[in-house]
Amino acid sequence: REPLLAVTDLVKHYPITKGLLRRTVASVRAVDGVSFTVGRGETVGLVGESGCGKSTVAKMVTRLVQPTSGSVRFAGTELTGLRARELREFRRRFHIVFQDPYSSLDPRLRIVESVGEPLVAHRIATGAAKRRRVCELMELVGLSPAHIDRYPHQFSGGQAQRIGIARALATGPDLVVCDEAVSSLDVSIQAQVLNLLKKLQRELGLSYLFIAHDLNVVRYLSDRVFVMYLGRIVEVGPAAGIMQRPAHPYTDALIGSVATPTSSGGFRRSRVVARGEVPSPSRPPPGCRFHPRCPEAFDLCRVQQPPAYRLTGDRLSACHLRAGEAEGVRDG
Numbered sequence: 085r086e087p088l089l090a091v092t093d094l095v096k097h098y099p100i101t102k103g104l105l106r107r108t109v110a111s112v113r114a115v116d117g118v119s120f121t122v123g124r125g126e127t128v129g130l131v132g133e134s135g136c137g138k139s140t141v142a143k144m145v146t147r148l149v150q151p152t153s154g155s156v157r158f159a160g161t162e163l164t165g166l167r168a169r170e171l172r173e174f175r176r177r178f179h180i181v182f183q184d185p186y187s188s189l190d191p192r193l194r195i196v197e198s199v200g201e202p203l204v205a206h207r208i209a210t211g212a213a214k215r216r217r218v219c220e221l222m223e224l225v226g227l228s229p230a231h232i233d234r235y236p237h238q239f240s241g242g243q244a245q246r247i248g249i250a251r252a253l254a255t256g257p258d259l260v261v262c263d264e265a266v267s268s269l270d271v272s273i274q275a276q277v278l279n280l281l282k283k284l285q286r287e288l289g290l291s292y293l294f295i296a297h298d299l300n301v302v303r304y305l306s307d308r309v310f311v312m313y314l315g316r317i318v319e320v321g322p323a324a325g326i327m328q329r330p331a332h333p334y335t336d337a338l339i340g341s342v343a344t345p346t347s348s349g350g351f352r353r354s355r356v357v358a359r360g361e362v363p364s365p366s367r368p369p370p371g372c373r374f375h376p377r378c379p380e381a382f383d384l385c386r387v388q389q390p391p392a393y394r395l396t397g398d399r400l401s402a403c404h405l406r407a408g409e410a411e412g413v414r415d416g
């Protein structure tokens with residue numbers, strides 16, 4: 085059976101223009117050949133520092149942004165190139181939850197209007213039926229249906245994000261894309277919202293594409309994890325395996341910069357391996373894009389881009405150091 089979502093060789097380049105004639109002088113290679121699948125009922129994590137192209141992937145998958153090239157197949161149908169009218173039918177089957185919980189809620193609208201808006205837009209329910217459905221959705225995300233006539237500012241950040249999730253679930257989607265959906269919340273509230281997402285997945289059979297910069301958060305929810313760096317996937321594997329035995333120096337660095345709780349109740353940042361900042365995607369480094377920051381870089385890394393090596397245990401690693409243990413190279 086075909087996976088719910090299959091993304092192949094997805095590319096997004098933004099032109100950089102100059103002067104009055106807006107001549108294209110370069111391009112920002114935000115996403116540069118990304119492939120992955122999300123199975124039915126599966127959670128796939130996409131992790132990397134900000135500026136690595138994760139949000140652009142999220143927007144291409146949900147068709148808020150048109151890809152430069154590549155394929156997005158949803159439930160067996162190619163979405164790229166579909167006309168607006170054809171796409172409408174699919175729009176009720178996937179939704180995105182953003183980082184800022186208030187951004188998807190119009191501050192001037194009562195909750196019943198915001199959460200009910202997709203129901204009206206997709207001609208699912210209006211009037212009393214819409215109110216009933218919004219009440220159900222509020223209960224589903226652990227909020228009181230008595231509050232549907234309130235305004236967004238009357239809710240805390242955690243509650244507002246639950247409302248954002250309720251809105252995303254209104255049309256009964258198969259796939260929910262969460263783009264840093266818990267990143268702006270306090271750690272304790274984060275845990276509550278993550279647990280809510282798990283519960284909703286069990287009850288509704290949802291698939292998630294779960295995007296975050298914090299590997300710990302991603303690991304908690306995900307079955308498989310894709311690590312992204314400067315527009316490319318550099319490592320793939322089961323969530324537990326990636327944390328215990330990272331197969332790419334960039335994943336090492338991400339784990340190194342993760343805050344771990346200490347016995348005294350505080351947080352400690354373990355070793356940080358990667359030097360400096362993510363370079364600009366308008367001028368990605370030659371060879372392995374991670375080489376200017378990689379503590380293990382050697383001569384080959386500066387000139388040759390590593391292929392995605394297939395390793396044991398459903399792992400992929402795009403690092404020259406893995407060539408010796410590779411069982412092959414990912415085709416395509």
Ligand code: SF4
Pocket residue numbers: 332333334372373374375378379380381382385390402403404405
């Ligand atoms: Fe580091 Fe070289 Fe591996 Fe890139 S290919 S991650 S620079 S060791």
Ligand code: MG
Pocket residue numbers: 134135138139264
């Ligand atoms: Mg982002």
